[in-house]
Amino acid sequence: xxxxxxxxxxxxxxxxxxxxxxxxxNTSDEATTNETHTGHIHLTxxxxxxxxxxxxPASQTTxxxxxxxxxxxxxxxxxxxxxxxxxxxIVQSVKHLPGEYVKKGSVLTRIxxxxxxxxxxxxxxxxxxxxxxxxxxxxxxxLAAADATSSRSAEEAQAALGRVQAQLKGLRSQLNLLGIxxxxxxxxxxxxxxxxxxxxxxxYLTEVNLNQGQLVSPTDLLYEIIDNxxxxxxxxxxxxxxxxxxxxxxxxAYLPGVEEPxxxxxxxxxxxxxxxxxxxxxxxxxxxxPLKLLPGTYLQARIFTDxxxxxxxxxTAVVQQGAESYVFAQVKDGFEPIAVETSRSNDSLxxxxxxxxxxxKTLVLRGAYYLQDTGEAGHSH
Numbered sequence: 001x002x003x004x005x006x007x008x009x010x011x012x013x014x015x016x017x018x019x020x021x022x023x024x025x026n027t028s029d030e031a032t033t034n035e036t037h038t039g040h041i042h043l044t045x046x047x048x049x050x051x052x053x054x055x056x057p058a059s060q061t062t063x064x065x066x067x068x069x070x071x072x073x074x075x076x077x078x079x080x081x082x083x084x085x086x087x088x089x090i091v092q093s094v095k096h097l098p099g100e101y102v103k104k105g106s107v108l109t110r111i112x113x114x115x116x117x118x119x120x121x122x123x124x125x126x127x128x129x130x131x132x133x134x135x136x137x138x139x140x141x142x143l144a145a146a147d148a149t150s151s152r153s154a155e156e157a158q159a160a161l162g163r164v165q166a167q168l169k170g171l172r173s174q175l176n177l178l179g180i181x182x183x184x185x186x187x188x189x190x191x192x193x194x195x196x197x198x199x200x201x202x203x204y205l206t207e208v209n210l211n212q213g214q215l216v217s218p219t220d221l222l223y224e225i226i227d228n229x230x231x232x233x234x235x236x237x238x239x240x241x242x243x244x245x246x247x248x249x250x251x252x253a254y255l256p257g258v259e260e261p262x263x264x265x266x267x268x269x270x271x272x273x274x275x276x277x278x279x280x281x282x283x284x285x286x287x288x289x290p291l292k293l294l295p296g297t298y299l300q301a302r303i304f305t306d307x308x309x310x311x312x313x314x315x316t317a318v319v320q321q322g323a324e325s326y327v328f329a330q331v332k333d334g335f336e337p338i339a340v341e342t343s344r345s346n347d348s349l350x351x352x353x354x355x356x357x358x359x360x361k362t363l364v365l366r367g368a369y370y371l372q373d374t375g376e377a378g379h380s381h
Contacts, residue, residue: 040333040334040335040336041335041337042334043334043335043371051367051371052366052367052370053371054366055362055364055365056362056363056365057361057362057363058312058313058352058358058359058361058363059311059313060311060312061309061312061349062307062308062309062310065304065305065306065308065343065351066302066303066305066343067237067244067245067302067305068301068302069236069238069241069282069301069302069303070298070299070300071233071234071235071236071251071253071284071298071299071300071301072233072234072236072296072297072298072299073232073295073296073297073299074231074234074295074296075226075227075228075230075231075295076230076232078201079203079227079228079229079230080224080227081199081203081224081226082221082224082225083199083200083221083222083224083225084218084220084221085195085197085216085222086177086195086218087111087115087116087178087195088115088215088216088218089111089113089115089116089215089216090112090213090214090216091109091110091210091211091212091213091214091215091216092109092110092111092112092212093212094109094208094210094212095108096205096208096223098205098206098207098208099204099205100204101202101203101204102202102203102204102205102225103199103202104199104200104202105198106198106199107197107198108197108198108199108222109196109197109210109222110194110197111195111197112193113194114193116178116180116193116194116195117191117193119171119178120175120180120192121191123171123172123175123185124186124191126164126167126168127168127186129164130165130168133157133160133161133164134161136157137154137160137161140154141154141157178195179195179196179198180192180195197223199223199225200225201227202227203225203226203228204225204226204227204228205224205225206224206226207221207224208222209221209222209223210222210223228295229289230289231286231289231293231295232264232267232284233251233253233283233285233286233299233301234281234283235251235283235303236274236277236279236280236281236282237279237280237281237282237303238277238278239273239278239279242269242280244305244306245266245282245303245305246305247266247268247269248266249265249266249303249304249305250263251263251264251266251302251303251304252301252302252304253299253301255297255299256300262290263286263287263288264286264287265287266283266284267283268282269282269283270282270283284301310351310352310353311352311358311359312349312350312351313327313350313358313363313365314348314350314365316368316369317363317364317366317368318340318342318350318368319368319371319372321372324339325342326338326340326368326372327340327352327358327363327364327368328363328364328368328371329358329362329363329364330361330363335364335371337371338357338358339357340352340353340354340357340358341353341354
């Protein structure tokens, strides 16, 4: 079916034209722009041209239903790192600011405390004791085998050796947690008065909660690092809409002020309902990594569900009056409003769900808001 296009002119010209029509009561183009007794809206051909009204039928097309929801830009858990000091101590230096990029393994700060020195001393002493007890135990075992000493003496030496071995193993683990090389200490390495905190991942510092000379404890969050090279969407979908959501469905997410949507697809569907707002988390993966978006940004998103054949009209054909949606159909003596149920699709189309009301009718595809304003003006008289 063809669409009849009426040349679009500037709306301001229409405003200037209408008073002139009302003053020239004897002209043949005179017509009311109010609703008639039947609820129809009259416009002359000249008024339609000035309003840029475009007429045509609804089109049948393949449309995708969609679900509106909010979305949060986030990163996976392995892209977040929190840095704490494993021991209490004094901050020696602070070299970084929030927003700086750090590489994995780079030095963040050093923490100093006497307990760090004592731990290394205890390890060295236990290591020396271990060496002595190993030799003593072997000697007593040899003597016991030759009946030169009692077997009890050898057993006591073996027990003492076991205790020191366990003690040394615990001290070695503590040193490893602090990032201190225990092997170097056994080879005559120097005792360090401080430990070094390093970046566990590469990324940007989002928090720096320390200053030089500050006393920190193991419960204090010192740094937070985020690697935003792999961002994703966490969408909140109401439980009533969840049956329509499937993996690999297309997602369009919008940032206010940015015209083009960010494209993603459904990757995982959560298995737990948030009791507070009756929603489920849906995990989405971006098609192209959005460099502009920062983790923590909220977006408005739509998940496009199963495609099906449906009837659609341009967005410019639908007007809102309160909670109701209307389109205008051409009738013999003007235009009449028809209440419709709609949802938004892609490509700037509105899906008409009660399409039986508009099938076979010639509709106002462009300029419907002028008719709405005209109808409301008619009510005011």
